[in-house]
Amino acid sequence: MSQREVEPIGLIFYAFSWHLIAWCHHRNEYRDFNLIRIICLKNLGVPFKNAQHMPLSDYMHLLPLNY
Template structure:
């Protein structure tokens, strides 16, 4: 039996009714494992180019707000991606869970602050290990 035959056999086995489809597994995952990658590319671009973002964000109380932020970094902790950014609305650094971002728009405008806190310093303040 050659490699192609073996691979075909494995494929046939995986497609049988004995195995649950990826979609069925995804439906059973808790909310903390929901795909939050929709905006990672936009966020990475704005971070590296030091460009502001306009966010539409839903907090943990399901309240929706619009924010203009200066993103300083992305970090994965507590089973989710988080955007760390200077928030113009609050006038302080904030942690935005990426899965709760409803819209993210690259404004094309450069940061207004030039002296942002290093991401590593912000991460030291987190209540959980990252």
């Protein structure tokens, strides 16, 4: 189990489940978090540290799936 501070760029449904796509401050890259594995979610109420995030559609082009 781990705790992550992330900056979400979107929610998408693929591979039969919902996924939170977000910038992960722990890994310093965009990550795909399967919602089934998230136990607790908390809004920290602070502005994003990175003002310029990639659009969700650009991230979706990186996935190994055809839409």
